Structure formats: C-alpha cells, structure tokens
Amino acid sequence: MWNLLFGKLTWNSLPHVWYTIGGTLTLMLMGAVAAAVLTYTKRWKWLWNEWLTSTDPKRIGIMYIIVALLMLFRGALDAIMIWMQQALSVGSSTGYLSADHFQQIFTAHGDIMVFFATMGLLVGLMNLVVPLQIGARDLAFPFLNTLGFWLYVAGAILINMFFVFGGDFAATGWLAQAPLSELQFSPGVGVDYWIWSLQVSGLGSLLAGLNFLVTILKMRAPGMTLMRMPLFVWTTLCSSILVVTVFPILAITIAMLTLDRYLGMHFFTTTNGGNPMMYINLIWMWGHPEVYILVLPSFGIFSEVVSTFSHKKLAGYTSQVLAAIFVTILSLMVWLHHFFTMGAGADVNAIFGISTMIIAIPTGVQIFNWLSTMYRGRIVLSSSLYWFLGFVATFTFGGIAGVLLASPTADYQLHNSLFLVAHFHTMIVGGALFGLFAGITYWFPKFMGFKLNEKLGKTAFWFWLTGFFLAFIPLYILGYMGATRRLDHYTNPAWQPLFIISVLGFMVILAGVTTQILQIIISIKNRKQNMDLSGDPWDARNLEWATSSPPPFYNYAVIPEVHGRDAFWEMKKEMKENPQPANVEYKDFELPKNTPFGIYLAGFALLFGFAMVWHMFLIAGIGFVGMMVCLIIRAFDEETEYILTAQEIAKLEQERKDHIYA
Amino acid sequence: MHEEKNEKTFLGFWIYLMTDLLMFAGLFAAFIVLRNNTFGGVGGSQIFNMPFVLVETLFLLTSSFTCGVALLLAHEKKLKGVIAMLCTTFLLGAGFLGMELYEFSHLFSEGHTYQKSAFLSSYFALVGTHGLHITAGLLWMLILIIFILKKGLTQGGIRKITLMSLFWHFLDIVWIFIFTIVYLMGVAL
Amino acid sequence: MKHKAKTVIFLIDALSIATLFVILARNGNLQLLNPQGYVAQGQSTLLVMALVLAFCIGIPLILFTLFIVFRYQEGNNQAYTPEWSAGKKLTTAWWSIPACIIFVWAIIGWQSAHAYDPYNPIIAQSKPIEIEVVALRWKWLFIYPQENIATVNYLEIPANTPIDFQLTADNAPMNSFWIPSLGGQIYAMTGMVTQIHLMANKPGDYPGGAAEMSGEGFSGMNFTVKATSNKEYSQWVQSINQSANMLDTNGYNKLVEPSTNNQGKEFSQPNKNLFNSIVAKYMSNGNTIYMSQM
8 A cells, every 4th residue: 555655755765864855945945935925915816817827928938937047046056066076076085975966966957957947948038039029929829838838847846856755866967878777777766757857848848849830830920921030930940840850759768768667678778688879879869959959049049139239130141041940950960979989980970970060060150140240230239249249259169179079089089078068068058048148138128128237237248258268168178188077086186276267167157147136136126217118129120029018918919010021120111211100900819818727737747757756656647647637628628718809909009008108 | 710720730730740750760760779689589470460460450440441431521510420430430449459458468478578678678669659549549539529429510629520530540650650660570570 | 448448358367367277287187188099199180180270260250250349339430231231252151161161170080080990900010919898887897818817997008019909898887988098988888899999109107997977986987007018018917827816707796796996906817708708698699799890
C-alpha cells in the first residue's frame, strides 16, 4: 500500500541537508508573503480572472517573462556556486562542494538557463510582439497558448521540486547523456526529475512553436505578404519551424531513456545490445537546432532595433531573410560536430565540420547588413542599441571561436575544454541574452506605457559587457591551458588565478543585474516622467507601434491594412501628406474567452510528473486521468469565444482616447 | 469566421501530425540501429507470425476505409450512417488492438520480453507506441460518437470528425511503414 | 566629445585587461600552444591561425562598427539616406566576403581533418608501440601487450616512437582520453574499440586526463605521461616485469570496482587477451565493433 501511494518516496528522502531545507523554507516564506499580500489587497479573484486564466497573449507574455526572470535568478545562483567551487578547489583544497553536488549544480544551471530562462524570455517576447507586428488580435490557438505556458510553469516547478520534496537532481550534465544517465550509473531520482521536467516543459515549447507557426502563416493583416513581414516575425517563424521539427525528437529521445529507466529496456544501456552513441546522436539532433531556436529571434530583434534607431529602413531585407532561412536549414545538418571525438572517421567529421563552418556565412551577412543599415542613418544611441553593439563585440569573437571549433582537428584538442564552455556562453549570452535585453528595453514602453530609465540601462550594459569579458576570456585561456570543463577539483595551481578573475567578472555581471533591477524599480517610480501614451516613443517603423501603449486587450479596433515593408513608417508618411483621418467604422469581432483548463491540465501534468519521479503509480494514474478528463471537458465546450460588438468597441475606443488625452 | 477557423485548425493539426511523424521517425531510426542487437536472443524472423500480422493489417486498412466513409456521410449530414460507420471503425480498430495485445502477450509468455535485448526493446517500443496511438484514437472515436449523439452534426462536430479521420489515416500510414520495415524486412533479412 | 572620452576609457580598460591576461598566461602553461607531440603540433597550427584570424577580422570589424555608429549619430550632420538599402553589388560583396574566408578555412579543415585523424598511423623510424586503454570508474588501465605489463593512472612511453592507443571501457560511462601536450582526444566506450595515434617529440612529463564527465570520481581520473629515452623505457619495463604484483582475473575484478583518486600502479603479466575479453563481454556474439569500420 505504501508503495502504491508513495512509491520510492520515504521519510529519509525528504530534505535534510542545509541547502534543501534552506530552499524549502525560502520558498514557503515567499509563498506565504505572496498569499498574505493577495489576501490583504483582496486580489485573489483579480489574479485568477485577469491573469492566470487569461488567453490574451500580452498577459501570457508578461507572465512568461516574470517566470523566466525568476528562473534566470535561480540559474545565476547555480552559476555563482559553480564558479566559487572552481576558484577554491585546487590542490589540497577540495572546495566547499562534494563532487556529486557540484555536478548536480552545473546540470541544473544548464537546464534552467536553456529551457526555462532563455526559452521563457523568448516565448514571452514572441507572445507580446508577434500578434501586434502582424496586425492580429490573438494567436491561432489561444487555449494551446495558455496550456503551453502552464506546462512550462509545471516544468519549472518540477525541476525545483526536489528542494521541497527531497531526492536530488541529475548529476549528468545538462543533456543527461547516456549511458551515464542510465540506472546503472545514476540510480537515484535525479535523472527522473530531469526527464519529467523536460518532457512537460518540452511539450509546452512544442505547443508554442506550433501556435506561432500557424499564427504567422494564417493571421497576418491584409496586405502583409511574407516578404513584408518584420524581421522579428521572420525569425520567429524560422525558430518555430525548428521547434516543431526538433522538439519531437527531444521528446522521443527522453521517452526512450524513460523506458530504459522505468521498464528495463535497452535503448542506450551498455548491456544487452543497447547503443549509447544513438542517444548522443539523437539528443544533439535536437540540441544543435535548439541553439538557433534561441539565437535567431535575437537576430530579428537586432534588425528591428538597428533600423529603428538608425531611422532608416533595413538594408538588404531580402538577404537578411534568406540568411535566416539558410541558418534554419543548415542548423539541422550539423549535429555531429558535438562529438567529432567519438571517432567517426575523417570523412564524416570533415563533412559535418564544413557544414558547420558554412553557417558563419549567413551570420556574417546579417552583421554586414546591420552595418549597412546604420550607414548614413540618423543614429540615436539608445540603450537598446548599446546591447546591439555589445552583441557585435562578443558575437564576433564567439563566432570565430565557433568556426575554429568547427574544424575537427582543432576540436580534438578543444572539445570538452573550458574553451568550449566560453564559446557557447559567448553565443548564448552575447547572442541570445543581449538580444533579449535589447528587445525588452525596446518594447517595454509598448506594454507598460512608460520607458525604462535610459541612464541606468546604459550603466547596466557597461557592467554586463566588462563583466562578461572578465568572466569568459579567462575560460578561453584556460581551455588553451588544457583545462577540462566540469571539474570539481584540479591540481594545476596555474589555473587558479584565472578562475578567480572569472569569479570577479561574474561579480561585475551581478552589479549589472542589480542595476537592471534598480532600473525597473526607478522607472516604475518615475513613470510619470517617462510616460508615453502616444504609442510610438522611438519613432519606430512596424505595426506594433500603430496602436496605443499599452495596447487595448483586442490590440486593434480595426485591423490595419499594410501597403509595404515598415508598415507603420509608411502610415506615418501618409498621415503627414494627408492628415485627414479616414472615418473609422467598427465591426463586430470574436475574442477568446478566458479558460482555467490550461492551469488544471498543467496541474495534473505536474502531479503526474512528480508521481512518476517517485514511482507513485496510483497518483500518477490520477494525474493522467485528470489530464484526459480536462481535455474531454474542454473538447465538449463549443463556446470558447465571445463577440465584441461594434457599439462596445466604439465605447471602449472613446474611453481609451479620453484617457490618452486626459 | 468558421472557414478561417477551420483553416487554422487544419493547418495546426497537420503540423501536429508531422511532429508525431517525426517522433515515429525517431523510433524507426532506433529500431533500424538496434534491430541486429539481439544479444544472442531471438531475431525478427524467429518471432514474427506473418499471416497473423497480415490479418491485423487488413483490420486496420478496412477501418481506415470505413472512417473515410463516415466523413463523407458527415458532409451529407447523414447522422445515422455516420454513427454506424464510426462504430464499425471502432470495432475494427479494437480488433486490431486486441490482436496486437495477443501477439505481445504471446511473445511475453515465450520469454521474449522487452528487457531481453535492444532489438526487442525497440520492437516493443515502436509497435507499442503505435498501439498507444490506436488506443487514443479509439478513445477519441468513442467521445466523438457521444458528442455527435448529443449535439448533432454541427460545424464543430464535422470539424472534429475530419480531424479524427486525419489522425486515423495517419496511423494507417505509420502502420504500413511498421509492416514493411519491422515485419516484412524483419522476416526477409 | 563625451563619447570619444568614453571610447578612450574603454580602450584603455580593454588593453589593460588584455595585458593582465598575457602576463598570467605566460606564468601559467598554455599547453595547447606549446605542443610536445607530433599530433598536437599539427593541431596547434590551427589554433594559432584562428587566433590570428580572430584579431585580423574581429578587431577591425568592431572598430568599423563603432566608427559608423559615432559618425552617423543624430546631430553630427552627416549624410542621411533613409530609403537607401544595400544594392546588388554590396549584397554580393556581403555574401562573398565571409564565403571566401570560409572557403579557405574549409579547405584547411578538410585537409587537417584527414592529416591528423586519430586513426592515422604516425610514420616514424621506430616501430610503434601498442597500448590498450580501458576506462574504468574512475581510473585508466593501460595494458602494454607487447611488453606484457599493465599500469593504472600512469603512462610511460619512449619519446619519438609512435604510440598506437586502442581504447575501450568497462563498467563505466563514456570517457574521453586526453593528453593536451601530445594531442587530443578520443572517446572510450564499452563494447567499442576506438583508436588514437600519438607521439611525444621529446622526453618530459605531460599531464593527461579524462575530458568527458563520467560521474563522481571524474576529476580524479588524471595521470602523468612520462616520455623517456628508449633505454630508460626498456629498463622501466624490465623492472615491472620482475615485480610480483600481477594482474590476474581477481585483481582485475577488484580494479573494476568504482574508486576515486587512484595513484599510479604497475602490474606485471596481465591476463593475455584481457582487452579483447573486456570488449567482447558487451557483445554476446563476440563481434568486436571497431569504430573505424562503422
């Protein structure tokens, strides 16, 4: 009976070490404070009706970003713990962490940063911006959107659950490479937490990718042909195509690992004919495109930012689009470069190496196009543009390091070294994260109605950039010194000073993060001074700026018609020539109702995942049946939308105008 | 409005089917890599009963046909015919599933379990995943029948039948691949 | 003016940081740029070329970007062409510049990948020595079949003699065998045999280790490679041959048990066929899979 109910979970597995107890207490305290505030301000109902059950992509986007920022914080805590250990653990000192604990931390760091921090920020930003940019009121599948978000949250909770409910996390590296992740070498529940957390949140990502793909293909405003789409929409499209192509591979690979661990099958085991090399192949068939899923949208953001702040149309639009498509296709054909050293032979290695190098061509083209865009522009050096410049500085070096690594001969020496670690951090931080920062700064006034403090934004940027170089140049050098990654202890004392500089660099980055938090607080405090209700604070070019800031929940009372690229820029020009606004005639339209079924379903998925981790099969069954019942009830509901009538719209629009001019 | 919604739903569903296909592609790849890794145990040619599998296949192919007829009748708003056809499809599908389960239990009773070798693992996982999809399809069909009985052949109802039949044909196609790659080639090689 | 001042400050910062790193790196040991073996030498050529490339392309690109940004700032009264877009010629140039660089780099990549492939035997005057490597949890077992000795976490090789390493693993996840000064690196996996050929150019002690994370004892899987003269090497072999510390089946079974931070050990007379039997036990039909034949 105990087994059926609680599976492997026993009293002893509950938290009993300082860091899990600490984590539990902190989480409980935070929960209690939040609950108290909500009760005191009587906001429970508001929270539920207006936010948690919302199908409005703007709300969902903001929730994505909040959760992602929390996870970014969690991942940064992991990072500082890794760095401290490596700065201390040389020679006779073994640092303050055990090997196993250290390995759990870097595993969690990787997973959290990729799956929950970066992906979350990205999907959040897409939710906010894409519908506005294509002139749509919503995504194609509003229910799948809230479901995807809540599955992502469920995954995020699951990956942190061992703090409260015990066990440990995978100590296998962020991809849980077999056979290390098999029962033989990882008998604990750590890998199972990894499995179910990624499976649940991966399903969420897949739903998001599918949703954006259909939205962009089917819901563009009249006149917006594919070749008139803003670059951010293009790159979101490419990224979504990659998501629906490779996330199924991730799902099935994790599923096979699950079968190995739960049913004793032999896909990737070392015994009975299993083939661990197949796991490495499959996981990188997902893993490499994943990098481009993260980086491509950032490229789109930079295209927007550069052309807006140069007050000039994007140079080489077509070649920019082609470059994005080119990268999308190539990214699916290079996975083997993650394991040249498995020894596939010179021909195979060289072919994959060259296909990897080729990716540098479209990437270079994009940078040149941005330069051409700025050439003879009217550049306003805003903090968004600062992030772009930071990106050029970091990404150029990171890219060259990548081209070096693409050469199998060099990779034989640099693989698994800290050089590699430095390289991909340069790509993800300098490429994806800086882009996301630029995007958040750029679009913040659109959704909040006031700008972020520019001065603090620039200060934060300088902290980030110097901190970044200070933290990662030592890792490049350490790689050249023969330092392997993931070491919880090393013997060569010559490495230590570099590790220490690296920690200092991280401290500088932390100062940057603190400045960013300060920036948000001060901007909120001084929001009256930075207020912008015109909807167009940057004199920008694309449709999202054609509506007020923040936009009404229906985005556009009348769907705008598009007559060319940079649709809003054209509109503004036309307005100047012909300032008489046409008479607006409102028409009824449908909007999705809010629904709690996303939360319910993800709640059951969370229960299911957690129960599976501990082999509580009865409870897992309840979770599964719960999910099914939710789906069926939802399927029977035929009235998922409501109609906003022309009169209501007219009234809302009048109120909005009154508010803006007041 | 309905047109536009249908368009979105169908495109979305097609994309979903493609993602599912990619998942199967992963399983097929695993099977092809592992099919000779029998670890001294049985290989495909020793355990596959071809006449049995052929009958199984005929069940599924016929069910695909009746499912198509159901959709045609739905567009003609013939409620009774739709229900009858869906029930036939359901029975044929259940027959297929029953035969598959019998085959599995037979293999188990002879000691050829999925723990024995990588070949058997990949075989059971691939065919079993298809079986799980069939189970989900049957459940869906059942719910659909209840839905149509309750609400009639509404716009939404027809859309749901279309989606279900797309899913069912998709499973049929996957099965043809399984039949070829797992069974036919398993016996021949 | 304000911006110029900032640029200057930034450049000074960057320069001082760079100098600091150079000093540190000189004190330390940039093993990869200071190769001691035939393969590592070839590999380091590429690393140096990449550094040169980084500075020749990266720094001008960044400076050029800054130049454009400062020149065309609002208020500088430079030319402003809001509708101008890169024409055909410029677009062609933007695609061809990186394409040319990558073309050259790809040729270098292809040739070096074949020249320094770990499966390539090294041609030298002396006859190659075979060493069989078994990755265990968490130590390296080295079997010298020609000399009939074995070591744990310690390698001694004659300099200027090609070494033919054959690698597998037993009761261990994937590992990667890496001697940075001599050249790197190849995976060791159960039921598989991989190969790497290395050669030390001169006597000396070189650190080696595991590069692929393999669990708890991973960071202690280090060993020293001692490259010596031929004479010293044969003396060393002889001294072990005479020792009573033999590696029989029992001894091996004990060795396979997981253990961390193992010191160097030496054994005489390892079981004949030990390596092959380790590989074969993961393949019930007894067919060893050589990675190179796949």
